[in-house]
Amino acid sequence: VPAPVQAAMRAALDDDAHVVAQKALYRARRERLRSAVEAFGLSIEHSEAGLYLWCRRDGCSAQDTWDLVREFAELGIVVGPGVFYGDAVAGFIRIALTASDERIDAAVARLQAAADWTGVLINMTADTVDTDPGAVLADEAVQRFLNGQPPRKLIVVPGRIVNVVA
Numbered sequence: 001v002p003a004p005v006q007a008a009m010r011a012a013l014d015d016d017a018h019v020v021a022q023k024a025l026y027r028a029r030r031e032r033l034r035s036a037v038e039a040f041g042l043s044i045e046h047s048e049a050g051l052y053l054w055c056r057r058d059g060c061s062a063q064d065t066w067d068l069v070r071e072f073a074e075l076g077i078v079v080g081p082g083v084f085y086g087d088a089v090a091g092f093i094r095i096a097l098t099a100s101d102e103r104i105d106a107a108v109a110r111l112q113a114a115a116d117w118t119g120v121l122i123n124m125t126a127d128t129v130d131t132d133p134g135a136v137l138a139d140e141a142v143q144r145f146l147n148g149q150p151p152r153k154l155i156v157v158p159g160r161i162v163n164v165v166a
Contacts, residue, residue: 026051029097029104036111037095042068045092053095054082059144062090069093075110136164 001009026049033053034044042055057068065081072079072093082092097104133154136142142164153165 025101026097029101032104032108033095033097033111036108036115039115040111041115051097053097054089054092055095056082056092058147060091065091065093075107075114077107077110 030047030053034047037044037053037055042057044053044055047053047055055068057064060068062083065083069079069081077095080094080096082089082094085094095107099107136154137146137151145164151164
């Protein structure tokens with residue numbers, strides 16, 4: 001290897017400041033996103049370091065992963081479905097910390113705004129669900145979403161829409 005290349009390699013390998021700076025950058029992004037993701041109702045696992053947050057809703061199955069991907073897409077946030085990365089992370093979504101600080105902050109703001117509404121679970125046409133309030137509250141998905149808590153609001157407009165707010 002030519003001497004100038006060796007000298008450049010030596011200089012690069014002797015400089016640890018950029019490593020410290022990168023660790024600090026990703027740590028700060030992780031912490032900002034962590035609080036917003038948790039406020040949004042997801043748990044984070046196996047994400048103590050690195051470039052990704054692995055998130056899921058408790059009891060989330062591989063199929064539910066796609067619901068989470070859709071929820072994030074509706075907020076303008078692109079995530080990776082865990083099912084793309086193997087059975088061990090089916091039910092999870094992967095959020096990259098590699099976006100710019102500006103994009104991370106925008107995602108945090110969107111998640112926090114959505115968390116302030118704390119969970120419109122069902123927002124679908126009523127012809128696809130039972131519009132009887134008792135039947136809506138007895139639905140397995142609604143029960144899982146409410147996690148033993150009473151709903152703050154139940155909106156049923158027959159023939160139109162059903163919303164459950166936790």
